[in-house]
Structure formats: C-alpha cells, structure tokens
Amino acid sequence: MTTHTALIVDDEPDIRDLLEITLSRMGITTLTAPDITCAKKLLGEHKPQLCLTDMNLPDGNGIELVQWIQQNTPSTPVAVITAYGNMDTAIESLKAGAFDFVSKPVELPRLRELVNSALKLSEPAPESESGPDEPGLLLGQSSEIKRLRNQVRKLARSQAPVFISGESGSGKELVARMIHIQGPRRDKPFIAVNCGAIPSELMESEFFGHKKGSFTGAVDNKDGLFRSADGGTLFLDEVADLPLAMQVKLLRAIQEKAVRPVGDTKEVPVDIRVLSATHKDLPNLVQEGEFRQDLFYRINVIELAVPALRDRPDDINLLSGHILERIAREYECEPASLTREAIERLKGYEFPGNVRELENILERAFTLCDADLIGPEDLHLGNCPAPSGLAPAGSTAFSAEHEALAAPEGEIDLENYLETIERQAIEKALEATRWNKTAAAKRLGISFRALRYRLKKLGME
Incomplete structure (x- = not known):
C-alpha cells in the first residue's frame, strides 16, 4: 500500500497540530514547516x-510558495488556507496555480474532501479514460490543438472554476469533459446543462432541487443538478442565458458550496467543480449590465479559449476520418473516405458552425455519395446545389403518390413532419419491391448506403 506524504506550512503551532492530527488519522505521513524557507x-x-x-507567513505569503512550487515541483498539488470570507485571496491563489483553497476556521469534512481529491492526482488515469470515443476538438496535430490539450491537462489538476470561450460548435463541452476525465473527480458525475434551455420558472428547481409538495406539480422530492453532480463536475453551457435573478442564487451556491432546495429550510452542502461556457461576449454583457460582474469574476477565474475550426485547417483530414469511421460504425455501413479534392475543398471552407458543422456535412455526404469515395460535389458547399433527402419531387417514385401532400394548417413540428413523410416514402418503396433494399434504394433515387443509413436513423430495421 502506497503511503502518501503531505507538507503543512503554517506559523501557528495550533493549526499545524490540528492539520497534522487530521491527516495522520487519514493514514498520511506529515511534514511541517513554520515558514517558506523551511518549506522549500x-x-x-x-x-x-x-x-x-x-496565506500569511513570516517570510512571505502563500501565493509566493504556490508560484515557487509551480516552477520547481509542479506535480505537487498545493492548497492555500485563507482567512474566512476572503474570496479575493482565494481566487488569486487559484490563478497562481493552487489546486484548491480552504477557509479558516478549517472545517474538517471539507479538508478531508480536499485532501482525498488532491491525492487522486498522483494516481494515473485509466487507459480507457484517456479520451471520449467521439469526434471532437481534442483530435488534431496543429499547434493550436496541441496548446489546448496541454492547457486542459494543467487545468484538470486544479479545482479552479474555468470559463471556456469559443464559437458555437467548436467543442466547448468536449473540452469541459476532458478537464473532468483527466482530473481527480473523474470517478464522479459530469453533469452538463444548457442554461438557455431551462424555462425561467423551473430554473431554481432544476438547479437546486425541491421538496415534495413545495409547489403545484412537485409530486416527489428532487435532487437538482447541483446535488446530482456532487463530488464531480457541473458544466454550465450558455451561462450567459441565465436571468439576473438566477445569477444571484447561482453565485451564492458556488460561494457557499451549499444549496437550498425549493420548499426546504435547510441548506445542503455540495462538493462540485464548476466549469462554464458561452459563445457570447460575456465581458461585454457585464458592461451592459446583463450579466453580474461578481458572478463573472467567480466563474472566470481562468479562461480557456477554444480555437475555431477555420484556424486549424490542417486538422480537418484527421477529424474527417474519425467522424466518417464513427458514422459507418453507428449505421453498420461500409466506411467512406474523402478524395484529395474534397479534403482541399473542406480546408478552404470557413466553417461558421465549426466541428459540429463538419459532422453534419460529412454525415450528409456519407449518405449521398454513390461509391465509397466522397468527392467535392458530395459535400454541397458553396455553389453546389443543395441535396434533397430523397429523390426530387418530380421523380417517378413520388410524383403520383405525393403530389397532393401539403403541410397541415397552423403550427407544425417541421422535423417530425418531414421525418413522417420520409418514413412513409421508404415504407411504400420497400413494400413495392417486396422488401428488396437494393431495388427500394433504386426506386427512391438514393444509394444503397443512404437507404441503410436512413433505416437505421428512423429505427425501421
């Protein structure tokens, strides 16, 4: 069994004794130092x-020691003991590279949590958790992606709140997942929430939970997102969409490390790491009074900028290959590959939707190409004609059956409506060809691969 060693640096003998006794009871060997010189x-x-x-030592302050450790023994996580309620000092220590902080008077349960998390950093991450099995931002060999991977590895060792900035579709959630997976909280939940997708009247209940009967419709107790993420990571995507009233409550929950469920009189402690992201200009929203400055400073201790896909065109070939392999595996089809001309065409494209748009382009091209090679004409970028999901409206397969088909009156769910039409058309073609898929694909005016893909996607196999 590995014995861990911890160094306690404090000029007050009583504090040193308290920390030494607590850590010794956890089976940790302790060393003590009254000042920075002895600690080094x-x-x-x-x-x-x-x-x-x-923080306050006879020959300097804790931040100086944090910086020295970062330079000389960066593999040693360091936590700073701060004065009660001094968040400015705590944030300063996190920015300097501290793993975490704990306030005086030291709460022993909180100290034990911190110590256990820090010691996990000396354990190697399991091989299978080195990265998620999905296409995304962290694939690539460009200098931009290598720098990002390096930053993610460093930030994974900290408990500092990280604000992830970047355009829509650039992979901000993937970056948050990688910070979680490579850090000491990897065995606990990663909870991602789109702040813009929760109705404002349900927001407090969604975040903090509620007691049964606390409002109409509260038929059971609910934990809420904070408690669901306890011990792990809570990722607040599109945090700029939070209403001001909710921003106040969120700030309190983050600072107090506790939440009060709707209808309850007691606060429940939570141990989470908060990561957040938005594609909006958050500093500008702070200036305009649409986002609270105190919350901004609390979630933006460290900012991590995610590059746009257009800024790393050399990664497009590798990303595309990975995406096409996943699509083929997912829909149980033979894999397709890009021609050299298609790759060059993608490299010259601006990608306003970033990696997410690349996925959509390749998924569409995969279903439309006739052979196993995707050419530039299959990508339908720029001036190429837009593809139709099935055969043109005037083709013999559909003109007689669908010429009277019209959209229903009033509001409709367009996606479901189009999916219903597609499903009906495929069923008719299969019935007409006695479920011969090759003949049905020909009748529909699409490739056999496209039909296989659509059957799988629509759950018709």
Whole structure:
C-alpha cells in the first residue's frame, strides 16, 4: 500500500497540530514547516504528494510558495488556507496555480474532501479514460490543438472554476469533459446543462432541487443538478442565458458550496467543480449590465479559449476520418473516405458552425455519395446545389403518390413532419419491391448506403 506524504506550512503551532492530527488519522505521513524557507527545503528533499500552506507567513505569503512550487515541483498539488470570507485571496491563489483553497476556521469534512481529491492526482488515469470515443476538438496535430490539450491537462489538476470561450460548435463541452476525465473527480458525475434551455420558472428547481409538495406539480422530492453532480463536475453551457435573478442564487451556491432546495429550510452542502461556457461576449454583457460582474469574476477565474475550426485547417483530414469511421460504425455501413479534392475543398471552407458543422456535412455526404469515395460535389458547399433527402419531387417514385401532400394548417413540428413523410416514402418503396433494399434504394433515387443509413436513423430495421 502506497503511503502518501503531505507538507503543512503554517506559523501557528495550533493549526499545524490540528492539520497534522487530521491527516495522520487519514493514514498520511506529515511534514511541517513554520515558514517558506523551511518549506522549500522540505519540498526539495521529500517530494510530498500534497502541500497545505497558510496565506500569511513570516517570510512571505502563500501565493509566493504556490508560484515557487509551480516552477520547481509542479506535480505537487498545493492548497492555500485563507482567512474566512476572503474570496479575493482565494481566487488569486487559484490563478497562481493552487489546486484548491480552504477557509479558516478549517472545517474538517471539507479538508478531508480536499485532501482525498488532491491525492487522486498522483494516481494515473485509466487507459480507457484517456479520451471520449467521439469526434471532437481534442483530435488534431496543429499547434493550436496541441496548446489546448496541454492547457486542459494543467487545468484538470486544479479545482479552479474555468470559463471556456469559443464559437458555437467548436467543442466547448468536449473540452469541459476532458478537464473532468483527466482530473481527480473523474470517478464522479459530469453533469452538463444548457442554461438557455431551462424555462425561467423551473430554473431554481432544476438547479437546486425541491421538496415534495413545495409547489403545484412537485409530486416527489428532487435532487437538482447541483446535488446530482456532487463530488464531480457541473458544466454550465450558455451561462450567459441565465436571468439576473438566477445569477444571484447561482453565485451564492458556488460561494457557499451549499444549496437550498425549493420548499426546504435547510441548506445542503455540495462538493462540485464548476466549469462554464458561452459563445457570447460575456465581458461585454457585464458592461451592459446583463450579466453580474461578481458572478463573472467567480466563474472566470481562468479562461480557456477554444480555437475555431477555420484556424486549424490542417486538422480537418484527421477529424474527417474519425467522424466518417464513427458514422459507418453507428449505421453498420461500409466506411467512406474523402478524395484529395474534397479534403482541399473542406480546408478552404470557413466553417461558421465549426466541428459540429463538419459532422453534419460529412454525415450528409456519407449518405449521398454513390461509391465509397466522397468527392467535392458530395459535400454541397458553396455553389453546389443543395441535396434533397430523397429523390426530387418530380421523380417517378413520388410524383403520383405525393403530389397532393401539403403541410397541415397552423403550427407544425417541421422535423417530425418531414421525418413522417420520409418514413412513409421508404415504407411504400420497400413494400413495392417486396422488401428488396437494393431495388427500394433504386426506386427512391438514393444509394444503397443512404437507404441503410436512413433505416437505421428512423429505427425501421
């Protein structure tokens, strides 16, 4: 069994004794230092798995020690003990590279959580968790993506709140997942929430939970997103869409590390790491008074910018290959590949929708290409004619059966409506060809691969 060692740096003997007793009971060997000079000597000699330092020391402050550790023993996570309620100092220490912070008077349950999380950083991440099995931003060999991967690895070792900025579709949620997977919370939940998709009247209940009977429709107790993420990571996507009233409550929950369910009188402690993202200009929204400055500073301790796909065109070939392999595997079809001309065409495209748009383009091209090669004409970029999902409206397969088909009056769910038409057309073609898929594909005016793909997508196999 591996014995862990922790260094405690504090000039108050009583605090050192309290921390030493607590850590010893956790089976951790402790070293103590009354000042920075002694701490540096012990760090060089023993290479401890954790350092706990007070902020005010006789020969300097804790932030100086954090910076020294970052330079000299970066694999040692360091947590800073701050004065009660001094969030500015806590945020300053996180920016300097501290793993986490704990406030005086030290709450022992909180200290134990912090220590256990820090010690997990010395454990290697399981091989299978080195990355999610899906196409995304972290694939690539460009200097931009290598820099991002390096930043993600560093931030995964911290508990600092990270604000992930970038355009829509650039892979902000994937970056958040990778920070979670590579960090000490990887065995706990990763909860992603789109703040713009929750109705304002349900927001407090969704985030903090509610007690049974606290309002009409509350037929059971509900944990809420904060408690569901306890021990893990809560990713607030499109955080700029939060209404101001909810921003106040969110700030309190983050600062107090506790939530009060709707209808309850007691607060429930939660241990989560908060990551957030938006494609909007959050500093500008702060200036305009649409986003609270205090919340902005709390979630934006460290900002991580995600590059747009157009800024790393050399990664398009690798990304495309990975996406096409996934599509083929998902729909149980033979894989397709891009011609050199198609790759060059993609490299010259602006990709306003970034990686998400690349996925959509390739999924569409995969179903439309006749052979196993996707050419530039299959991509339908720029001046190419837009593809239709099935045969043209005037083709012999559909003109007689569908010429009287018209959209219903009033509001409709367009996606479901079109899916229904597609399903009916495929069923008629299969029935007409006695379920011969090759003949049905020919009758529909699409490739056999396109038919296989659509049968799988519509759940008709």
